Amino acid sequence: MLELRGVVFRYQDMEMRFDLDVAAGECVAVIGPSGAGKSTLLALVAGFEKPAAGRILVAGRDVTSDPPAARPVTSLFQEHNLFAHLTAAENVGLGIDPGLRLDLAGRAKVGEALAHVGLSGFEGRLPGQLSGGERQRVALARSLVRNRPLLLLDEPFAALGPAQRREMLDLVNALARDRGFTVLFVSHQPDDARHAAGRTVFVQDGRVACDGPTAQLFAPPLPKALAEYLG
Amino acid sequence: MPGIAVALALLAIVGGSLAALIATVPPDLGAILADRYLHHVLLFTSLQAGLSSLLSVGIALPVARALARRGRFPGRSLLLRLFALPMVMPAIVAVFAIVAVYGHGGWLGWLADGLGFDMGGFLYGLTGILIGHVFFNMPFAARALLAALEAVPGESWRLAAQLGMSSGQVFRLIEWPALKGALAGVAGLVFMLCFASFAVTLTLGGGPAWASLEAAIYEALRYDFDLGRAAVLALMQLAISGGLLLALHRVLQPAPVSPGLGRAIERPDVVGRGRAAGDAALLVLAALYVGLPVLAVILSGLAGALGRVLGSGDTWLAAGIGIAIAAGATLLAVLGALALIAGGQRWRRWGAFQFAGSLPLAASPLALGAGLFVLLTRLGGSLDDGLFLVALVNGFMGLPYVLRVVAPAAREVGERHDRLCASLGIAGWRRWRLIDLPLLRRPIGLAAGLVAALSIGDLGAIALFGTPRTATLPLLIYQQLAAYRLDQAAATSLLLIGLAFACFAAVERLLGGPARG
Numbered sequence: 198m199l200e201l202r203g204v205v206f207r208y209q210d211m212e213m214r215f216d217l218d219v220a221a222g223e224c225v226a227v228i229g230p231s232g233a234g235k236s237t238l239l240a241l242v243a244g245f246e247k248p249a250a251g252r253i254l255v256a257g258r259d260v261t262s263d264p265p266a267a268r269p270v271t272s273l274f275q276e277h278n279l280f281a282h283l284t285a286a287e288n289v290g291l292g293i294d295p296g297l298r299l300d301l302a303g304r305a306k307v308g309e310a311l312a313h314v315g316l317s318g319f320e321g322r323l324p325g326q327l328s329g330g331e332r333q334r335v336a337l338a339r340s341l342v343r344n345r346p347l348l349l350l351d352e353p354f355a356a357l358g359p360a361q362r363r364e365m366l367d368l369v370n371a372l373a374r375d376r377g378f379t380v381l382f383v384s385h386q387p388d389d390a391r392h393a394a395g396r397t398v399f400v401q402d403g404r405v406a407c408d409g410p411t412a413q414l415f416a417p418p419l420p421k422a423l424a425e426y427l428g
Numbered sequence: 429m430p431g432i433a434v435a436l437a438l439l440a441i442v443g444g445s446l447a448a449l450i451a452t453v454p455p456d457l458g459a460i461l462a463d464r465y466l467h468h469v470l471l472f473t474s475l476q477a478g479l480s481s482l483l484s485v486g487i488a489l490p491v492a493r494a495l496a497r498r499g500r501f502p503g504r505s506l507l508l509r510l511f512a513l514p515m516v517m518p519a520i521v522a523v524f525a526i527v528a529v530y531g532h533g534g535w536l537g538w539l540a541d542g543l544g545f546d547m548g549g550f551l552y553g554l555t556g557i558l559i560g561h562v563f564f565n566m567p568f569a570a571r572a573l574l575a576a577l578e579a580v581p582g583e584s585w586r587l588a589a590q591l592g593m594s595s596g597q598v599f600r601l602i603e604w605p606a607l608k609g610a611l612a613g614v615a616g617l618v619f620m621l622c623f624a625s626f627a628v629t630l631t632l633g634g635g636p637a638w639a640s641l642e643a644a645i646y647e648a649l650r651y652d653f654d655l656g657r658a659a660v661l662a663l664m665q666l667a668i669s670g671g672l673l674l675a676l677h678r679v680l681q682p683a684p685v686s687p688g689l690g691r692a693i694e695r696p697d698v699v700g701r702g703r704a705a706g707d708a709a710l711l712v713l714a715a716l717y718v719g720l721p722v723l724a725v726i727l728s729g730l731a732g733a734l735g736r737v738l739g740s741g742d743t744w745l746a747a748g749i750g751i752a753i754a755a756g757a758t759l760l761a762v763l764g765a766l767a768l769i770a771g772g773q774r775w776r777r778w779g780a781f782q783f784a785g786s787l788p789l790a791a792s793p794l795a796l797g798a799g800l801f802v803l804l805t806r807l808g809g810s811l812d813d814g815l816f817l818v819a820l821v822n823g824f825m826g827l828p829y830v831l832r833v834v835a836p837a838a839r840e841v842g843e844r845h846d847r848l849c850a851s852l853g854i855a856g857w858r859r860w861r862l863i864d865l866p867l868l869r870r871p872i873g874l875a876a877g878l879v880a881a882l883s884i885g886d887l888g889a890i891a892l893f894g895t896p897r898t899a900t901l902p903l904l905i906y907q908q909l910a911a912y913r914l915d916q917a918a919a920t921s922l923l924l925i926g927l928a929f930a931c932f933a934a935v936e937r938l939l940g941g942p943a944r945g
Binding site for chain 1: 583
């Protein structure tokens with residue numbers, strides 16, 4: 198589903214290089230210390246940053262020179278996923294038409310998506326009237342109507358408490374299994390990886406340092422770099 | 429307590445001026461109010477202020493959008509700094525700059541002649557006023573709107589890119605909501621500035637047909653010696669400005685000394701070469717519009733009658749008088765503002781003292797000056813005594829600036845040290861001497877420098893009270909422009925800019941202390 202081949206990115210005086218293969222339907226956690234390049238990795242896949250070298254393939258197609266809108270990818274950020282002056286329904290509707298010209302079928306899809314994330318009846322609410330968790334759910338609903346096969350989450354639940362975070366990760370997994378999405382999520386909490394991801398990638402100094410099934414990766418003996426990070 | 433004294437003094441100045449004006453209103457008020465010329469002036473002032481605001485903001489909007497879209501490009505910070513220039517240029521120098529570019533025999537005329545067509549004398553009149561006002565206000569508005577766009581979270585632009593929003597959708601869903609708030613405040617401020625505009629309307633207006641309210645007050649007093657009509661005009665000006673301030677003060681609220689603009693925005697949503705070319709063309713045009721007059725001042729000044737101007741005793745006398753007035757104005761503005769701040773500290777009623785300090789914004793130099801002029805003549809003074817009134821008016825008008833720069837810093841100092849001072853028993857003058865003044869030195873120095881530079885370059889009250897023996901450099905430039913001695917005007921303008929900058933630097937250094945490493 199996702200291949201990064203020799204992708205090079207230069208940021209200030211650090212050179213990052215990513216080689217990665219993700220199969221369809223996997224749920225991969227991307228963990229690592231601050232400044233390691235986790236967010237950059239996601240930004241490269243989404244097309245917000247351009248690599249200096251290398252190729253990115255999504256669903257078998259080379260998207261390296263494609264703009265973000267042309268890639269079969271949906272991104273979720275830590276915050277500011279919603280436009281504050283638009284209602285929940287309108288924010289979700291942007292996933293169908295960025296000009297918000299929705300017909301009856303479109304509006305029905307929006308309602309369905311909100312129901313799937315447990316927010317039936319919230320169509321008319323403004324982001325300011327929603328809690329942090331509810332806002333991220335609206336963003337998830339938008340990813341449902343967009344229906345792109347690759348979902349990139351950049352610490353979207355960092356502001357939530359531990360129980361709520363696990364709940365949200367469960368929701369993501371359920372939706373992904375239901376639609377056949379492939380999920381890559383960045384987290385600062387190794388527990389999130391343990392709880393929700395079948396596979397974990399440890400990024401350090403702009404490179405993938407460790408990569409493997411989560412249970413195996415966290416089982417002793419830990420690789421040195423990972424042991425240092427986990428403390 | 430000095431704070432209350434100053435607040436009362438400010439009210440007294442405004443009140444006294446108002447009272448003098450009201451007392452001077454002639455009994456045939458009805459005839460004056462029905463005067464068609466008065467209607468014309470009122471209408472024209474509103475018209476040009478409205479059109480100026482519309483044009484300035486209307487052009488600033490696409491310019492700000494282009495700047496936000498283009499991200500980092502070579503020359504960006506230079507362009508932004510260029511945009512900060514017109515607001516701090518002495519108004520009369522800017523007028524000269526515009527004449528040098530757009531006037532008869534100016535750069536544009538020379539170009540047109542070379543290309544073989546006749547431009548005619550289009551500069552004087554409404555066109556000239558609009559060109560001048562847009563020169564002053566468009567860059568400032570563009571900076572303010574750019575700041576609003578830079579406050580949009582980066583995620584919004586990323587969403588726009590991923591969702592595939594067109595440029596129109598980006599404007600509707602992201603840019604407009606961000607700009608809406610700032611727009612009202614900026615447009616309101618520009619309108620108020622253009623409504624009370626004097627130097628531009630007096631010079632580029634070219635005559636009574638295109639006179640603004642301020643210019644009409646000037647003409648009524650200096651040319652027609654019609655105190656009664658001047659009083660009516662001044663009262664109208666004060667009433668309208670006061671009304672505008674009341675209506676807009678909530679919207680005008682946060683307008684601090686403009687901080688440096690941040691890093692360029694990451695705009696993954698912007699694609700397309702056509703758009704880039706369009707943006708580049710717009711920015712080049714904007715840069716030329718602001719830059720050419722600035723260049724004209726510098727080049728003409730250097731090529732002008734510099735030697736003659738520098739060798740003339742009148743020039744140095746004018747410079748000296750300007751410095752003396754600026755010194756007085758700076759002293760009054762700084763002491764007044766500090767007293768108000770002290771009052772706010774003492775009585776913990778910042779709002780009231782802030783309001784007193786904002787009163788000058790409701791007045792305008794000519795209207796206020798007219799009232800004081802009347803008072804002066806009633807008390808038997810003559811125009812020669814008027815110079816100290818110029819310092820008074822300039823200090824009065826400069827006070828809100830000092831307040832806006834120093835008050836926030838003073839509140840911070842207060843929050844940090846109030847309790848300690850209270851527990852140690854340090855209060856009153858001793859507190860100011862030991863704690864507040866040393867800590868506030870830098871902002872006070874900066875504000876004082878600004879007032880000094882503004883006063884030196886000001887053509888307002890001095891137009892009212894100046895005589896051939898007691899002119900300042902701005903007045904000299906105005907006279908030179910009126911006599912079409914452009915080469916002298918050029919040289920004097922260059923001198924004035926140099927002097928204004930030197931005053932700013934000297935006062936800032938003197939009061940604010942040496943620059944810290």
